[in-house]
Amino acid sequence: MNDALRAGVSARLELHIAAKQYVAASGARHEVLREIVLSLGEGEVAAILGPSGCGKTTLLRIVAGLDTDFDGSVTLAGKGRSHPPKMGMVFQEPRLLPWRTVEQNLLLAAPGASAAAIDRLLADFGLSSHARHFPGELSLGLARRVALARAFAVEPDILLLDEPFASLDARLAGSLRHELAKLVSRNRATTLLVTHDVDDATELADRIFLLSQRPARIIGIVPIETPRSLRSPERLAAIGRDVIARGVGPER
Amino acid sequence: MLRLASLALFLVIWLVGTFALGERKLPGPPAVAATIVAEARSGALFANVGITLVRVVLAFVLAMAIGSALGLLMGRNRVADRLGDPWLVVLLNLPALVIIVLAYVWLGLTEVAAVAAVAVNKLPNTIVTVREGARALDRGLDEMGRVFAFSRWKKLRHIVLPQLAPYLAAAMRLGVSLIWKIVLVVELIGRPNGVGFEIGTAFQLFDMPRILAYSCTFVLIMLAIETLLVQPLERRASRWRLRTA
Ligand SMILES: Nc1ncnc2c1ncn2[C@@H]1O[C@H](COP(=O)(O)OP(=O)(O)OP(=O)(O)O)[C@@H](O)[C@H]1O
Numbered sequence A: 001m002n003d004a005l006r007a008g009v010s011a012r013l014e015l016h017i018a019a020k021q022y023v024a025a026s027g028a029r030h031e032v033l034r035e036i037v038l039s040l041g042e043g044e045v046a047a048i049l050g051p052s053g054c055g056k057t058t059l060l061r062i063v064a065g066l067d068t069d070f071d072g073s074v075t076l077a078g079k080g081r082s083h084p085p086k087m088g089m090v091f092q093e094p095r096l097l098p099w100r101t102v103e104q105n106l107l108l109a110a111p112g113a114s115a116a117a118i119d120r121l122l123a124d125f126g127l128s129s130h131a132r133h134f135p136g137e138l139s140l141g142l143a144r145r146v147a148l149a150r151a152f153a154v155e156p157d158i159l160l161l162d163e164p165f166a167s168l169d170a171r172l173a174g175s176l177r178h179e180l181a182k183l184v185s186r187n188r189a190t191t192l193l194v195t196h197d198v199d200d201a202t203e204l205a206d207r208i209f210l211l212s213q214r215p216a217r218i219i220g221i222v223p224i225e226t227p228r229s230l231r232s233p234e235r236l237a238a239i240g241r242d243v244i245a246r247g248v249g250p251e252r
Numbered sequence B: 001m002l003r004l005a006s007l008a009l010f011l012v013i014w015l016v017g018t019f020a021l022g023e024r025k026l027p028g029p030p031a032v033a034a035t036i037v038a039e040a041r042s043g044a045l046f047a048n049v050g051i052t053l054v055r056v057v058l059a060f061v062l063a064m065a066i067g068s069a070l071g072l073l074m075g076r077n078r079v080a081d082r083l084g085d086p087w088l089v090v091l092l093n094l095p096a097l098v099i100i101v102l103a104y105v106w107l108g109l110t111e112v113a114a115v116a117a118v119a120v121n122k123l124p125n126t127i128v129t130v131r132e133g134a135r136a137l138d139r140g141l142d143e144m145g146r147v148f149a150f151s152r153w154k155k156l157r158h159i160v161l162p163q164l165a166p167y168l169a170a171a172m173r174l175g176v177s178l179i180w181k182i183v184l185v186v187e188l189i190g191r192p193n194g195v196g197f198e199i200g201t202a203f204q205l206f207d208m209p210r211i212l213a214y215s216c217t218f219v220l221i222m223l224a225i226e227t228l229l230v231q232p233l234e235r236r237a238s239r240w241r242l243r244t245a
C-alpha cells in the first residue's frame, strides 16, 4: 500500500486504475477500464454509473483486492490509522453460504457483532422472521437483503455495493434504497456503489461518476449537494435529467 | 420393510443353494449360526473380528486424512496437480497384491506394513474423488470469504468442507468397501490373526462352516456400520439441502 497516500488528507479510498485488460481464452487482449481516478473522503458515498458490461464489477473487484492484475493502485484506510480497514461488500449475486442459516451467515462475516446488533439489522431489512431460515428457502429479494445486512453487520469502514437492487421490482428496490440510505448515513462508511440504474445513484450518492462504454473511462462527475434525507422526488428527477443529459442513458 | 423382505429372499436363496450343492460345499444357515456361536464362546471370533476392525479403522482414517489433504491441494493448485498426477495414475493402476507384497518385503511382516498397504490401496481413490470436489469449489464464495476476512480455519470449516461433503461421503463409502476387501487379503498373506487369516486357515482345512461363519459376521458388522454410522452422517451433512427440497 502507498503510505504517502494513506498519511495524506482524510481520503479513505484512493483509486487509480491506469488500465485494466482481460486476456480472452483466444489470447486476445481487450481493455476494460482506462484512467479511472477517484478519491473518497470518510463517509462519502460515490455512485459509479455505467452501461451494462462496461466494467463496473471489474472495478469493484479491484477495489476489494480480489483482482490485483491491473496497472495502478488502490489505497484504503480504516478509521483507526493503524488498523486495516474493515470491508463490507454486496456482490452482484447474494453469495450467501447455503448451508448456514441467515443469522449464521451474518455472524460468520461479523464474529464481533452482538446479538442485539444482528437482531436490529435483521429487523431493519425486514428479515426478523427469517433468521433461522437457510438461504435456499429465501426468494432472491430476501437473499439480497441478507447480503446487504451482512455487509452492514461488519460495521464497515469501506462499503462496496455491486448493483444491490438489480432484478428486484421497482417498489421493493425503492424501499430497500430508502433503508440503505438510512444505514449508510448512520454508519458513516465510505461507500462505493456501482450500478446501471440512475435512481440508485441519485437517491444514494454524494457524487456520481459517469462511465463510458468499454473501455470505461470517467466521462463526467455530478456532485449532489442536497443531503440524502432532503431529496424530494422533484429534486431527484432533476438530478436524473442532469445525469442523462451528460450522456448516460437510463438503462434498466 | 423392503430391506427385511430382501433379507428373507437372501436366506431362501441360500437354502436352495445348500439343497443343490450339498451341506459340504454350502452349509445351511443353522450350521453356520451354530459355528458362529461356538467361535464366539471360545472368544476367537471377537479377537479376530476385533483386530481386523482395528486395522480397518486405522487404514481408513489414514487414507481419508492424507487423501483428502492431497486431493484438496491438487484440486486447488495447478502445480501440485501436475506434479501429483503421474503418481496418482500409477497408484490407481497398481494391483492391490503388488502393493501388499512390496509393503511386506520393505517393512517386514509387521502391523505397520499391513495397515500401510491397506491405506495406500485406498489412497488414490480418495485423492481423485476429493480433487474432483475441490475443482468444483465455488469461486464466488471463496471471494466472499476473502472480502469478509475469514481466517483459514473458518474458510475450511464453513466454505470448503460443506462443499466437499458429498465428495467426502462418496470417498468414505467407496473407501469402506474397498478397505474391507483388501484388509482380508493383507491378513491372509502376512498376519497371524484376523478374519482374513482365519478364513485362509479354514480354507486349507476345507472348513466351510467356519469360512461362512466369519464371512457372515463380517457382513453383518459392515451393514451395521453403514446404517448406524455412514447414513446418519450423510443425512446430517445434507440437512440444509433437505429443507430446501
Ligand atoms: N474473467 C474475465 N475474462 C475475460 N473477460 C472478462 C472477465 N470478466 C469480465 N470480462 C469482460 O469485461 C467486461 C466488463 O465486465 P464486468 O463484469 O466488469 O461488467 P459490468 O459492468 O459489471 O457488467 P454488468 O452490468 O452486466 O454487471 C465484459 O465485457 C466482460 O465480458
Ligand SMILES: [Mg+2]
Residues within 6 Å of the ligand: A056, A057, A058, A092, A162
Ligand atoms: Mg457487474
